[in-house]
Amino acid sequence: MQYSESFPLIQVRLHDNKRVYRPGEPLAGTIMLHGMRRDELKSVTMQVLWFTEGKGDRDEGIAYSETLDLRGGPDFPFSVILPPLPLTYYGFLLKIHWCVRVKADMRRGRDLTYEEGFTLTSGQEAHWTEHR
Amino acid sequence: MPRQAIPPSNTLLPAIRAEQGRLYAARLKAGGSRAAEIGCLPILCLFWNGIVSIFLLNMVSGWQRGQGDIILTLFLIPFVVVGLVLLVLLLRSILLAIRVRETVVEIEKTILVPGERVRAYIAQHGALPLNNFLVRLVCEEKITYRRGTDTYHESNTLLDQPLIETGPVTTTLTRPLEQHFELQIPADAMHSFEASNNRIVWRLNVKGEVIRWPDFNFDFTLCVAPPEPQRRF
Structure with a gap:
């Protein structure tokens, strides 16, 4: 596998640059690792998760988790069917976000984490879930 | 896939x-508030007022003997108020339980x-x-x-x-x-x-x-x- 020799970088590209998904729809994309040699990496984990943001303490739920097979790459395609809930929500006291989180556990130095956000909506709850 | x-x-x-x-x-x-009220309030009321009444009796007998303790009397006032509030809440929940069905x-x-x-x-x-x-x-x-x-x-x-x-x-x-x-x-x-x-x-x-x-x-x-x-x- 050929990794770039520049500074380490994780990228997540969602197919067709799509940002809005419906429950039950596949979330497809590609994870790209730049500037990392395979022997520098202990493991790379990809998670699809929701988390809350706001005045309350944070809650988080992992809908999908996978440790990438580093023999492939440096690009790793993925496709995950999204669960029915919770939908993305932008409220007054709390917000619910969805993201793809990629965490590279390095043998030396600081671990790298990258999050790519997306919206999970049924397409009906426009008033209370629009970005504020 | x-x-x-x-x-x-x-x-x-x-x-x-x-x-x-x-x-x-x-x-x-x-929601469980009514059952909790009926179950917990009497216990809390009994516990609180039981302890407060020991000090209250002590204070009253002191005043009766002509050796009233003004500091103890002032100190007890908020505790007695809380005890009275608990009694009112208990009375209210009993009245509701008697007459109002869920x-x-x-x-x-x-x-x-x-x-x-x-x-x-x-x-x-x-x-x-x-x-x-x-x-x-x-x-x-x-x-x-x-x-x-x-x-x-x-x-x-x-x-x-x-x-x-x-x-x-x-x-x-x-x-x-x-x-x-x-x-x-x-x-x-x-x-x-x-x-x-x-x-x-x-x-x-x-x-x-x-x-x-x-x-x-x-x-x-x-x-x-x-x-x-x-x-x-």
């Missing part, structure tokens, strides 16, 4: 306390979907002269946060929609207050959400203003699931 995410997070929806209904599928049970709420479905209309029934049994009987559909954000060792709770009302408001009405033992109504969660509403520190709560709130008697207030939690996804945005 897309991988399946972990199956529906049903734990993120509230568990509904319900039993088989007579007219509709489910008879909802009110409101009957039945609905067609236990899991509601935004935009969908469901039939519901409400009944208030018992002989009650009511100044008003109000049923509201309420949606709230509720959060919990910690600062150091303290825990704080906050809520924000997103929707407070009156469904039934009777005005003055009198119910008798043979003629309860009964109403059939339609319940509709707004089509663009957010579903129920129940995490450890963040919640979106849907509930039916029933409030009765009883003439010359303590008012009653019952909450019936509803479960609102996300709507079926639309085919196109």
